[in-house]
Amino acid sequence: MSEPRVRVLKHDGIVVLELNAPPANTYSYEMMRELDDAVLAARFDPDVHVIVLRGAGEKFFCAGADIRMLTDADPTYKYYFCLHANETLNRLEQTPKLVIAALNGHTVGGGLEVALAADLRIARRGGGKIGLPEVHLGVLPGTGGTQRLARLLGKARSLELMVGGRNFDFDEARELGIVQQVFDGDDFDEQVLEYARQFVPPGKAGKAVGLIKRAVQSGLEASFSEGLALERELQQQLFQSEDAKEGLAAYVEKRAPQFKGR
Secondary structure (H helix, E strand, O other), rough: OOOEEEEEEEEEEEEEEEEEEOOOOOEOOOHHHHHHHHHHHOOOOOOOOOOEEOOOOOOOEEOOOOOHHHHHHHHHHHHHHHHHHHHHHHHHHHHEEEEEEEEOOEEEEEHHHHOOOOEEEEEEEEEEEEEHHHEEEHOOOOOOHHHHHHHHHOOHHHHHHHHHHHHHHHHHHHHHHOOEEEEEOOOHHHHHHHHHHHHOOOOOOHHHHHHHHHHHHHHOOOOHHHHHHHHHHHHHHHHOOOOHHHHHHHHHOOOOOOOOOO
């Protein structure tokens, strides 16, 4: 039986999805299919509250699409490959579970585009380079990179990075706002899990975390008034949840809440 292209590992409310295509964890149509299935499974698993995405090994998070595949394939295949990859990343972005990209190594080209579909990005200091160098191949970041980076950094800064095609280190990525945290040390995986644990029950209301994500993600794509309407709708759902009842009761009783993610 062949090795899975996406390994799935569970840790008490957290599921780790590991891109597994050595040496550089480049993605293919088959990997995107497996990632799609894994995200869907996590989406409907009530015991999963946070998704962590990382690359297998220590050198690469992901180096983007398999260039040999893009070189050999006909234009129609390339178009549908990009379409499917975009659909998979949209699913990752829209799922009501917090998604953390753990950048354990080089995160370039399509690899950064995958990471941009996550909600938060955590990197290992000195672990590698990050950037969107597609311009050097005569193409553009075609798996959502032009749109997500511009929404994250604004027009001028994102344009400068993409048309320049420069790769840079994770500390600069943090200064730019692409990466939220840069961790030191050899225990990066455990540091990422410890970071992720702060968003899962019983310490944090996982349902509220997911709906906060949905309010922000969907609200930013709508008008301000539509965003407020969505916020009210999601708040009403939370008022009816077990976690909200527990959180309000714990506040009144002056004790730490014990959330269940329901």
